[in-house]
Amino acid sequence: ANEGLPALPGMPGMSDGTGSATGFGIGGVLHGEITILQGGTPTSLLVQLGEVTKVTANQSVTVKSSDGFAATYALTADTAYPMNGASALTVGSQVRVIATKDGAKATRIAVVTANQ
Numbered sequence: 001a002n003e004g005l006p007a008l009p010g011m012p013g014m015s016d017g018t019g020s021a022t023g024f025g026i027g028g029v030l031h032g033e034i035t036i037l038q039g040g041t042p043t044s045l046l047v048q049l050g051e052v053t054k055v056t057a058n059q060s061v062t063v064k065s066s067d068g069f070a071a072t073y074a075l076t077a078d079t080a081y082p083m084n085g086a087s088a089l090t091v092g093s094q095v096r097v098i099a100t101k102d103g104a105k106a107t108r109i110a111v112v113t114a115n116q
Contacts, residue, residue: 030065033101044101046071049112052093061089061106063097073099073106084111 031048050065054072064070081089089095094113099106 030067031069031071045107046073046097046099046101046104048097048099050095052089052091052095055089055091061095061097061109063095071104073097073104073109075109076105079106080108082108082110 029047029049031046031050033044033046035042035044037043048063048065048069048071050063050069052061053064053070054060054062056075058075060072060074062070062072075086079086088111089109093111096110096112097106098108
């Protein structure tokens with residue numbers, strides 16, 4: 001399900017090759033919705049940067065951004081963890097989520113700062 005997703009600057013595992021999380025792209029976005037062309041079809045994605053407030057293993061993750069916005073995303077067998085793997089997804093970790101809008105299924109979750 002992750003195949004065919006374009007590179008998104010600022011998203012680990014989906015970078016522009018510069019390693020930069022700033023500049024044009026999603027690096028500075030707290031949360032929002034973007035539409036991409038995937039296989040020629042417009043596809044709506046949700047993006048969010050924030051702190052994990054709840055994790056239900058292999059089922060869902062709830063993330064709260066610094067402005068108070070919170071959302072819960074479904075974890076599926078297709079969810080990719082490009083940086084530290086699913087085991088780093090713990091309460092208190094800072095993450096960047098990319099999810100399909102339909103069903104809020106997490107496509108990719110990168111743990112930006114692991115909970116120590």
